[in-house]
Amino acid sequence: MVPASAYLILSAVIFTIGVLGVLVRRNILVMFMSIELMLNAVNLAFVALSRQLSNLDGQVVVFLVMTVAAAEAAVGLAIIICLFRNKKSVNVDDFNLMKW
Amino acid sequence: MNYVYLIPLFPLIGFLINGIFALTRKASTEEKIDGKTLVSWIGCGSIGLSFLTSVVLFFELLALPAGERVVQKIAFPWILSGSFHIDIGFLFDPLSSVMILVVTGVGFFIHLYSTGYMSEDKGYARYFSYLNLFTFFMLILVLSNNFLLLYLGWEGVGLCSYLLIGFWYEKKTASDAGKKAFIVNRVGDFGFALGVMLIFWTFGSLNFTQVFEQAPQVLAWGGGLVTAITLLLFMGATGKSAQIPLYVWLPDAMEGPTPVSALIHAATMVTAGVYMVARCHALFLLAPISMGVVAVIGALTAIYAASIGLVQNDIKRVLAYSTISQLGYMFLACGVGAFTAGIFHLMTHAFFKALLFLSAGSVMHALAGELNMQKMGALKKYIPITFWCFLAGTLAISGIPLFSGFFSKDEILWKAFSNPQGHFLLWLLGVITAGLTAFYMFRLFFMTFLGKSRMDPRVEAHVHESPKKMTIPLMVLAVLSVIGGYVGVPHSLGGSNRFERFLSSVFEEGHATTEAVTHAPSTEYLLMAISIVVVLGAIFVAHKFYVQNLEIPKRLAEKYKFAYRALFNKYYIDELYAKIFVNPLLNLALFLWKKIDVVVIDGTANGIASLVKGISGVIRKTETGYLRNYALSLIFGAVLILAYFIFR
Numbered sequence: 001m002v003p004a005s006a007y008l009i010l011s012a013v014i015f016t017i018g019v020l021g022v023l024v025r026r027n028i029l030v031m032f033m034s035i036e037l038m039l040n041a042v043n044l045a046f047v048a049l050s051r052q053l054s055n056l057d058g059q060v061v062v063f064l065v066m067t068v069a070a071a072e073a074a075v076g077l078a079i080i081i082c083l084f085r086n087k088k089s090v091n092v093d094d095f096n097l098m099k100w
Numbered sequence: 101m102n103y104v105y106l107i108p109l110f111p112l113i114g115f116l117i118n119g120i121f122a123l124t125r126k127a128s129t130e131e132k133i134d135g136k137t138l139v140s141w142i143g144c145g146s147i148g149l150s151f152l153t154s155v156v157l158f159f160e161l162l163a164l165p166a167g168e169r170v171v172q173k174i175a176f177p178w179i180l181s182g183s184f185h186i187d188i189g190f191l192f193d194p195l196s197s198v199m200i201l202v203v204t205g206v207g208f209f210i211h212l213y214s215t216g217y218m219s220e221d222k223g224y225a226r227y228f229s230y231l232n233l234f235t236f237f238m239l240i241l242v243l244s245n246n247f248l249l250l251y252l253g254w255e256g257v258g259l260c261s262y263l264l265i266g267f268w269y270e271k272k273t274a275s276d277a278g279k280k281a282f283i284v285n286r287v288g289d290f291g292f293a294l295g296v297m298l299i300f301w302t303f304g305s306l307n308f309t310q311v312f313e314q315a316p317q318v319l320a321w322g323g324g325l326v327t328a329i330t331l332l333l334f335m336g337a338t339g340k341s342a343q344i345p346l347y348v349w350l351p352d353a354m355e356g357p358t359p360v361s362a363l364i365h366a367a368t369m370v371t372a373g374v375y376m377v378a379r380c381h382a383l384f385l386l387a388p389i390s391m392g393v394v395a396v397i398g399a400l401t402a403i404y405a406a407s408i409g410l411v412q413n414d415i416k417r418v419l420a421y422s423t424i425s426q427l428g429y430m431f432l433a434c435g436v437g438a439f440t441a442g443i444f445h446l447m448t449h450a451f452f453k454a455l456l457f458l459s460a461g462s463v464m465h466a467l468a469g470e471l472n473m474q475k476m477g478a479l480k481k482y483i484p485i486t487f488w489c490f491l492a493g494t495l496a497i498s499g500i501p502l503f504s505g506f507f508s509k510d511e512i513l514w515k516a517f518s519n520p521q522g523h524f525l526l527w528l529l530g531v532i533t534a535g536l537t538a539f540y541m542f543r544l545f546f547m548t549f550l551g552k553s554r555m556d557p558r559v560e561a562h563v564h565e566s567p568k569k570m571t572i573p574l575m576v577l578a579v580l581s582v583i584g585g586y587v588g589v590p591h592s593l594g595g596s597n598r599f600e601r602f603l604s605s606v607f608e609e610g611h612a613t614t615e616a617v618t619h620a621p622s623t624e625y626l627l628m629a630i631s632i633v634v635v636l637g638a639i640f641v642a643h644k645f646y647v648q649n650l651e652i653p654k655r656l657a658e659k660y661k662f663a664y665r666a667l668f669n670k671y672y673i674d675e676l677y678a679k680i681f682v683n684p685l686l687n688l689a690l691f692l693w694k695k696i697d698v699v700v701i702d703g704t705a706n707g708i709a710s711l712v713k714g715i716s717g718v719i720r721k722t723e724t725g726y727l728r729n730y731a732l733s734l735i736f737g738a739v740l741i742l743a744y745f746i747f748r
Contacts, residue, residue, distance in 0.1 A: 019735055022728075022731050023728060023731060023732055023735070026728075031727075092726070092727045092728065093726060093728075095725075095727070096724065096725030096726050096727075097725060098723075098725050099723050099724055099725025099726075
């Protein structure tokens with residue numbers, strides 16, 4: 001049996017990739033995908049710990065997270081399409097109107 | 101008696117209609133609607149109806165037996181707050197009936213006169229609405245049955261006085277004079293308000309009947325409390341009735357239209373103080389010190405103002421100082437306990453002083469607004485009606501026997517001498533004032549109507565008698581000035597002094613003390629003779645100075661330059677007040693404005709604002725607008741929180 005620590009390490013690695021993706025990439029779609037990556041890393045951690053502790057609560061939370069992620073993807077993509085229509089660009093540095 | 105409330109109601113309605121008229125009229129000045137007829141009818145009609153009601157009520161009051169001539173009518177409760185209970189209530193007794201007859205009667209003729217005098221004025225409707233409002237407040241003042249309602253009327257007439265002095269508000273001197281009147285009155289009213297509060301604190305009531313009935317039990321005779329109350333009330337009276345030290349506003353008040361000077365600043369409003377003192381006689385008689393103060397202030401004001409009147413050249417100013425002086429007489433009478441004599445003089449003074457002011461207005465009308473007596477003279481042949489009316493008023497105020505002023509003034513002088521509160525010196529001041537009065541009034545009369553003409557030839561060509569609307573009130577008031585005194589012919593002259601008997605139910609206590617000292621009738625005749633001789637002598641001197649030999653007054657002025665200057669400049673009292681009160685206050689206000697307000701208060705507020713602005717100016721730079729910066733700070737924060745939980 002694969003130990004829980006392996007799952008948690010994998011989860012941490014995926015999460016870090018997601019964080020770095022958000023921080024270093026400028027393409028808004030890639031950033032968006034990185035966020036999805038972070039969410040799923042968290043899901044993985046939940047499921048692993050749920051099995052380790054024999055507690056189903058973690059699995060329930062994963063369903064919740066997946067639902068939210070689906071909704072968020074729909075809304076987020078819609079916003080991105082709108083942004084693209086206005087600016088003909090998917091580079092986040094072009095969207096810096098909200099500043100001092 | 102049930103419709104006593106109608107008396108003040110009519111002018112109030114008149115005020116509302118004329119006021120609306122004045123407001124709407126301003127919006128449509130282009131339209132050439134002649135609303136003057138309507139305004140005149142409403143203005144004069146409302147007060148005419150009040151006058152008729154007053155006359156009817158007066159006769160109803162006369163029909164009652166002498167002891168029961170006090171009627172109280174409560175219209176509705178005004179303020180109910182715990183034990184504090186104030187009604188809109190009216191007290192109708194001989195004193196207030198005399199007052200309302202004077203206010204509405206003289207007021208009606210002045211309204212009528214105004215329709216002629218003001219006919220060319222743009223603010224015709226505004227003028228009449230103010231005049232009606234004034235009459236309303238004055239009637240409230242004299243009819244109220246409690247101190248608070250009296251105070252309402254008291255302040256209301258002050259307001260109208262301010263509005264009417266500054267009626268020609270485009271003229272700087274007029275609006276300044278209005279402000280001066282208002283502010284000086286405020287000083288007196290402050291004392292009056294304190295007096296009213298002290299009365300409530302002492303008696304728990306402000307109703308006249310309750311207060312005066314309880315007064316002898318609650319207050320010790322000559323005690324500190326009653327002295328304080330009466331002195332505070334008298335402070336209000338010095339403001340409203342222009343006595344030393346608060347008289348300075350009245351001469352300036354002559355900036356208003358002349359009928360206003362006649363109505364407010366001669367016949368009615370300025371006598372409110374005398375009325376109030378007479379109304380509160382039950383309190384004043386308990387405070388001998390206050391009575392002394394009232395008498396001395398009255399006598400001093402009388403002679404002081406008369407002396408200033410001797411050398412003034414402005415026809416209305418002479419009359420203004422004369423008013424102050426005559427009001428001093430009334431207070432002298434009140435101060436020696438002769439309240440009836442004070443009210444009697446109030447009434448006759450209302451007749452002849454209104455007459456004199458209206459005649460002066462007629463002279464001004466004839467001379468295109470000229471006020472300087474040095475540019476008049478020989479007007480007798482041009483404006484005969486005004487001349488005869490003015491003569492009647494002058495004879496009355498000088499106290500020539502058989503004219504009204506003689507009876508009232510002589511009554512005061514006699515009481516000042518014979519009453520227990522009186523004193524020989526008070527009488528002496530009164531007699532000297534009578535002489536001065538005769539002198540300056542005849543000086544005014546001679547310089548205006550007799551002698552050689554000193555008029556501008558262009559003005560002289562247009563001199564004309566005033567229209568009927570103006571001369572009829574003059575004639576009526578002239579008749580009243582001549583015969584008005586016959587209601588109070590003293591016993592010693594074979595009369596029965598009906599006026600005193602009529603008022604005796606109000607001033608019972610006052611007369612109990614009056615009768616205590618008896619003097620031989622020969623003394624009364626002697627004093628009367630002295631005052632007549634003094635007056636006739638003064639008239640003779642005035643004739644010599646201003647008709648026969650015009651050089652004498654000039655030489656006298658040269659010889660006694662210092663005295664003349666002092667008199668001409670009103671003893672420099674205005675300058676003194678400016679130095680002592682006005683300038684320090686002005687400087688304090690400037691200091692508070694420039695230093696405290698601008699530097700300290702505004703500085704604090706602006707300082708805090710710019711501090712916040714500076715800090716936020718630095719912090720807001722973090723809002724770059726780049727999504728990655730925000731994401732980095734989010735993650736940074738998350739890492740910090742995590743680190744805290746791990747390493748704590």
